[in-house]
Amino acid sequence: MRGRGGDVVGTGTEEGRGDPGLFGPGSVTWQVHADPMMWVAGVRALYFQALLPRAVRGVMQNSDFRKDAWGRLMRTAGFVGTTTYGTAEDAERAGARVRKIHRHLQVTDPDTGERYGVDEPELLLWVHCAEIDSYLHVARRSGFRLTDAQADQYIAEHRTSARLVGLDPADVPGDRARLAAYFEKMRPLLAAGPEARDVDDFLRRPPVHPLLIPARATLWRRVSHLAYASLPPYAHELYGRPAPTPAAVTRGLRFTGTVLRCVPARVRWQLPPKHILRAMSRLGPGSRPAPYRIGSRTAILDRPGRAQRGDGGDSARCRSRGRPG
Structure with missing residues (x-):
């Protein structure tokens, strides 16, 4: 549930050539965010974020979510892609735009009449933690190997x-234990109010052109179902x-992850706005995301030869069981 600043796209221009951005190819983020299961994770994040009434109320009162939910999802994906694979300038510009928009948005509590800003640190922190937890949880549970x-x-x-969205990094959980403790603290504040029900209704049955209704039934329903099912039990x-x-959910996530990772990365990365291809053009083939690169002791950019193997580590899994995924 990012703000509307997610449509800033890295340019890959000469000015940014060689700039690894805020994370860089040596980061875990660089590899994880290239995984196709991030789309399932993004839907899980929406389900999770909607459970904090003060946060989801801000979305519903300050956007046309009901009419442009697809656009909002794509802007969020654009923001994540830009901050992960864009230049440092691209990422900072995207963050500045989100902060600027948030500063001017107010929310009204329908029960008390209280007015508050959508940029309250407590709300930004919930949105951030629900998002990062979702990305990590879905990736690992679907077979992306991380210690x-x-x-x-x-x-x-x-x-x-x-930090990009306005939080003090010192106030943000920095490991699994602190993240789990944060969610435990937040549980008494969570509820599936009217706004969360609206989000749930959309994610289960998003409006589409009549010709796309069969695709919604066969494809989107599985994505939505898996995303919802992977939430913690208290969310259900x-x-x-x-x-x-839980065992059935894990099997479903692993099956879906296996199928999606068999699609050649180069094919998946052709989808607009091509953040990863832009990053590779800017940094060279050694920056190609691949799961097996995580944990390498030598910086990825110092080993460009590894980039020539397979198609980035995804479809290679369909050919060989020996390479870590």
Whole structure:
């Protein structure tokens, strides 16, 4: 549920050539965010974020979410892509735009009449933590191999993205233990209010052209179902909808992850706005994201030869079980 600043796109111009951006190819973030399961994770994040009434109310009162939810999803994806793979200037510009928009948005509590800003640190922190938890949870549970230390590194890296939206990095959880403690503290404040129900209704049955209704039934329904099912059990209780057993959810996520990762990365990365291809053009082939690069002791850009293997580590998994994923 980012603000509307997510449509800033890296240019890959000469001015930015060689700039690794805020994360860089040596980061866990660089590899994880190239994974196709991030789309499922993004939907999970929306479900999770909507459970804090003060936060989701800000979205519903300050945007045309009901009419332009697809646009909002794409702007959020654009923001994440820009801050991950764009130049440092691209990322800072995207963050500045989000902060500027948020400063001018107010929310009214319908029960008390209280007015508050959408940029309250408590609200920004919830949105951030729900998003990062979703990305990490779905990636790992669907078969993207990360050690606990690498998972902690991923969370710590995103203190940078928290800064971009206006948070003090010192106030943001930097590892799994602190993130879990934060969610435990927040549980009494969570509820599936009217706005969360609206989000749930959209994610289950998004409006589409009549010709696309069969695709919604066969493709989107699976994405939405998996995203919802992967939420923590207390989230299912709040929404009031059951979910399959944890083992069944994990099997579904792993199956979907395996299928999507068999699609050649070069094919997936051709989809607009091509953040990853722009980054590779700017930094060279050694910057190509690939799961097996995580944990390498030598900086990725110092080993350009690795970039020539396979198609980035995804479809290679369909050919060989030996390479880590």
